[in-house]
Amino acid sequence: MNAAIVGIGATDFSKDSGRSELQLAAEAVRAALEDAGLEPSDVDGLVSFTMDTNAEIAVARELGIPELTFFSRVHYGGGAACATVQQAAMAVETGAARVVVCYRAFNERSGHRFGQVQTAAAANIDNSWSYPMGLGTPAAMVAMFARRYMHEYGATSEDFGRIAVIDRKHAATNPRAWFHNRPITLDDHQSSRWIAEPLRLLDCCQESDGGVAIVVTSRDRAKDLRQKPAHVKAATQGSGVDQFTMTSYYRDDLTRLPEMGVVARGLWEKSGIGPDDVDVAVLYDHFTPFVLVQLEELGFCGRGEAKDFVASGALELDGKLPLNPHGGQLGEAYLHGMNGIAEGVRQIRGTAVNQVGGVEHVLVTAGTGVPTSGLVLGQG
Amino acid sequence: MTDIEKEAARIAEQGECAPRLARDPVNLPMINNWLEAIGDDHPGYTEVAPPAMVQVWTMAGLRGQRTLDDPLGQMMTVLDEAGYTSVVATNSDQTYHRYLKLGEQLSVTTSLEDVTGPKKTGLGEGWFVTTRSTWWVGDEAVAEMRFRVLKFRPARKPEPVKEIPKAQAIRPSVNRDTEYFWEGTRQGELRIQRCGGCGLLRHPPGPMCPECGATKPKYLVSEGHGVIYSYVVHHHPQVPGKQTPFVIALVELDEGVRMLGEFDGEPSVGQRVEVVFTEVDDELTMPSWRPRADR
Numbered sequence: 206m207n208a209a210i211v212g213i214g215a216t217d218f219s220k221d222s223g224r225s226e227l228q229l230a231a232e233a234v235r236a237a238l239e240d241a242g243l244e245p246s247d248v249d250g251l252v253s254f255t256m257d258t259n260a261e262i263a264v265a266r267e268l269g270i271p272e273l274t275f276f277s278r279v280h281y282g283g284g285a286a287c288a289t290v291q292q293a294a295m296a297v298e299t300g301a302a303r304v305v306v307c308y309r310a311f312n313e314r315s316g317h318r319f320g321q322v323q324t325a326a327a328a329n330i331d332n333s334w335s336y337p338m339g340l341g342t343p344a345a346m347v348a349m350f351a352r353r354y355m356h357e358y359g360a361t362s363e364d365f366g367r368i369a370v371i372d373r374k375h376a377a378t379n380p381r382a383w384f385h386n387r388p389i390t391l392d393d394h395q396s397s398r399w400i401a402e403p404l405r406l407l408d409c410c411q412e413s414d415g416g417v418a419i420v421v422t423s424r425d426r427a428k429d430l431r432q433k434p435a436h437v438k439a440a441t442q443g444s445g446v447d448q449f450t451m452t453s454y455y456r457d458d459l460t461r462l463p464e465m466g467v468v469a470r471g472l473w474e475k476s477g478i479g480p481d482d483v484d485v486a487v488l489y490d491h492f493t494p495f496v497l498v499q500l501e502e503l504g505f506c507g508r509g510e511a512k513d514f515v516a517s518g519a520l521e522l523d524g525k526l527p528l529n530p531h532g533g534q535l536g537e538a539y540l541h542g543m544n545g546i547a548e549g550v551r552q553i554r555g556t557a558v559n560q561v562g563g564v565e566h567v568l569v570t571a572g573t574g575v576p577t578s579g580l581v582l583g584q585g
Numbered sequence: 586m587t588d589i590e591k592e593a594a595r596i597a598e599q600g601e602c603a604p605r606l607a608r609d610p611v612n613l614p615m616i617n618n619w620l621e622a623i624g625d626d627h628p629g630y631t632e633v634a635p636p637a638m639v640q641v642w643t644m645a646g647l648r649g650q651r652t653l654d655d656p657l658g659q660m661m662t663v664l665d666e667a668g669y670t671s672v673v674a675t676n677s678d679q680t681y682h683r684y685l686k687l688g689e690q691l692s693v694t695t696s697l698e699d700v701t702g703p704k705k706t707g708l709g710e711g712w713f714v715t716t717r718s719t720w721w722v723g724d725e726a727v728a729e730m731r732f733r734v735l736k737f738r739p740a741r742k743p744e745p746v747k748e749i750p751k752a753q754a755i756r757p758s759v760n761r762d763t764e765y766f767w768e769g770t771r772q773g774e775l776r777i778q779r780c781g782g783c784g785l786l787r788h789p790p791g792p793m794c795p796e797c798g799a800t801k802p803k804y805l806v807s808e809g810h811g812v813i814y815s816y817v818v819h820h821h822p823q824v825p826g827k828q829t830p831f832v833i834a835l836v837e838l839d840e841g842v843r844m845l846g847e848f849d850g851e852p853s854v855g856q857r858v859e860v861v862f863t864e865v866d867d868e869l870t871m872p873s874w875r876p877r878a879d880r
Binding site for chain 2: 320321322324327328329330331332333334335336337338339340341342345348349350352353356392396398399400401402452454455459
């Protein structure tokens, strides 16, 4: 694609930001523009999530962005993350805009918490087959998949726990991470309380306040800017057969994420690389079991083999497929996947705190269990 | 080692608590009251106390409080905070070294001997806490007791602390495409959408058949039998209208579609279940599942 990420910015990640969501969005966008060496007046496109409360025009007012020729929103919660970059890249390629900023900002811990039961969500007809029955939290919805996955492949709670241990290990050496200096052991995971069996507390990502912004422009424009560009080699969305939001329980197979399979096919085809060419994987990790399923769906290992792949140490920083060097959402912060894109950019630039050596390609995925998206970022 | 086990080890390490003095010396009025309450008319207790009374002498009284270093009290607090809020005494083994004489001043010391768990019991998941107490006259040990309690988290469906009004239950949204289903549950029928064109069975339902494109959905009435395909035991957070923990099962009905519902029982994948209907109010009846014996 003829697009590159040229700026990244973020607020602090906290449990109580003490400021409005609009302020968080504005701070993140300003930081990303400064990182890129661009002015608000250079921006003519804004993209966010449909779940974001900050209107593009409100963000533009705060930043002093005078005119917008492109503004767009992506649906399906965290599944939108990488698709915001896809929207921006398409806008840049078609000439709809020249500089597009993708942003996501919320007080997800001190304000509206996604982990609680959203009674109002039952007003959605699809949710009327789950919420009234008592299945009303993301953790419980993922747990239903996880139980079946365990049943079919013999995976255990410890296999899920290894993902949390790796993320927290990486977060422990990332000063920006909420869990900086706080690694966990597999025993800690095993003794953490049940949230929705088979998920324990430490299978579930934290809840966070904060904002992240990503600046996208053309490869040509990127050449003149401050940072080494992270080229968007591929950006795709995916929805699968008989797709629901979090509750795709009516397909033949509950042990897969077909929507991520759609994303994977698109990413490999468009980027021209394959699983073996990925140097760093930033996989969406709101709940540990879906990291295992993603490894299979993306082709890093065979069906049902993720538990062995993980146990082999492949996901360590010096392993075959370093996972979430920033600590992921389990360790750094839950920013609906946008902080993962920023980490992907840092790994390409070579400026990450847990930098992996010789990074040519980074894979980033967005929310799982929902219609989703993915990115391949690269050097050239 | 769990947090509870760490705390137990810490408390056990403290050893015996400081001696706690009996309120009064061994005395005849209290002996007589005790004999009367127990219904013991043995005439021999005029100079010595009944041995089984030993614990009485050091009871803290009606408004007494545990001392801060009391190991049982400390362990109760740990377990309360971990959600094991209920208690039942399971064992009390006493050994008497000699009779206690009128006028003797007793004291008692206690140490934490053992904490084991979590155990699944009929009352709920819990921890067995064992303490050892010694009664002293001066520095002479006169009686000992090993005392065990079960601190437990009440099993599902405990006495409701507060009744959750039905009005709090999360209600489905109903529209033209789905009203047949909820009309069915009101009538005690579990209805599955069946395409009026090609006969495809489908749940959740929709207005247009994805197989043949027909927009003439009908339904059949399910036998209401199936197997658990997957399930979740929900613990946190609280869910309006439910008492945690509770089970939600994804059931594959014998007709071939899957459907979610609360399940009343100990779940396992592959377990046979049948539908039950619970009337929330005149407007809403919820389907749920219960175990079904295989025939």
